[in-house]
Amino acid sequence: MEDGVAADAGTATPRSPPPPPSPSSATSVYVDLHNHKPNEPLKLESERWDIHSISGLAALRMLFQALEALVEVTGDIPPTPPVSRPTTPNTEDTRQLALRRLSSPEAAMSIGSPEAHPHEPLAVQQYAPDASVQNAAIARRFFSKKKPSFSLEQYLLRLHEHCPHSPAVYLAAASFCHRLCVAELKVPATNRTIHRLALASIRVSEKALEDNKWRQERMAKVGGVTKKSLNHLEIALLFLLEFKLLVNEEVLASRMFLLQQAARQGVATKGKLGDQFKLKLPLRKRMALPKS
Template sequence: MDDSARQADAGEPAHPRTPPPPPSPSADIGAASIDSTYRDRSDEPLKLESEQWDITSISALAAVRMLIQGLESLAEATGDVPPTPPVSRPHTPNTEDMLRRISTAGASIPVPPITIGSPEAHPHEPITVIAGNAEDIVYQHAAIARRFFSKVAPPFTLYEYLLRLHKWCPHSPGVYLAAAAFCHRLCASDLMVPATNRTIHRLSLAAIRVSAKALEDNKWPQDRMAKVGGVSKTQLMNLEVTLCFLLDFDLWVDDKMLARRMYLLQQAARQGLGAQGKLADEFKLKLPLRKKLALAAS
């Protein structure tokens, strides 16, 4: 039996004379229920007293505010930690040329220009271990950390920076919570990167970008994220690679881990992990465990 016969048996015309009505997303029950769920979420950041809390109770704005508060408080407690110079300091590119490239990148995007400042590290500084002796490892530690350092602290707060990012490239609450989890691992748990006013901007940008790529199907274009973040596309790529390398490419998270890491980030800030003068003297960058094992076997 052909399709027209089936339609006739079902009491429907074989060739309808008028097209069906256009779709109406607002009338869809599923979409309406999702919208109402997000409208019910609070925009107020939470001060956590336990790792047992409902991550679905906060909006994306609340999540990014919690990330900001945790990193800013941790940076205030840590103070400034100067990065170790690289093996050989290459020629620093002309700052005016760099700013001009940043301002013209993605010129078609109606986003106000911004610059986060010049990075401490040269784009071609290595991030992988090239030798096994202690001296080379020290330089490798420095090269890894230097990618997150700005030469000087940006002329705006992390609050202003990430709210700008959320305005022009908004993400889901889970992305900001995952970024907080990654930052806690690097800054407080594993002590790989110090949270200072010269690192938290680049670190949070990289953490949010990597989190979005790990958790979401739809992502903002690279040129838009770079322009909103005030860096070049190459710098953003280097920051992402560095973050993944330091995390040993372990990007898996679940709801319990997101809740726990955000709580621990707030706890680290409250307890003054790396208080003024202490972390600057004792901070030692670490390589991921897999890299250590590879060195031991060589």
């Protein structure tokens, strides 16, 4: 060999195999996957708090508790009328689709039919002189024709049971809801909007933050909507958020605090928040016919 070192393979002493690994003794690399975080929701007193200190269930409870309190403040607000009168859907196809959804054990909570027709356009530039009217037309996607027969708490707990998410997803959903319902007043938080808004916010948050995502069909079934309706809700949410989905730890912490604060402060002025929403489209002007 090089450097004048001789090697005799025949006289080499065989080495014994290493001992078997012991994960419990390797404290530097062992991760305890059963170290659960608290499931109790936090009542925040400041924008600065540790978002890593809670579990996904705790974050979900903070989300629906704040939204349900906000619903009590807002009251009921009717949606804007449709931009156009679409054709009547095929009722037989709709009935068969509903039966297929209810045949699944996960799909026990249908949130009913939406106000907006599937073919109703999102763009209303020909009738929209400003962005507020455009947003009002898009907000129709989140209105249900009737109030669901179950609470938002029951709805989201069942969603978490069959499609659980990380705390960051629920905190990001709270951030989106605060922007639309409180900061920018684009979608009112009412008994007829909050289920669809929460579902769309959680779904968009999941797609924005998570690598592993639940299948669209499963989320739609558990959420009590069709796959097509869920797609429409996501698109509507993205338009209203202006596709600004970037969040960080500071944003997640502060928006959840602000959502809770809006719900707490609004209790003292119940019913006044709804007066700030003006969901009306401008009247269509008749075109003057040329004189003969």
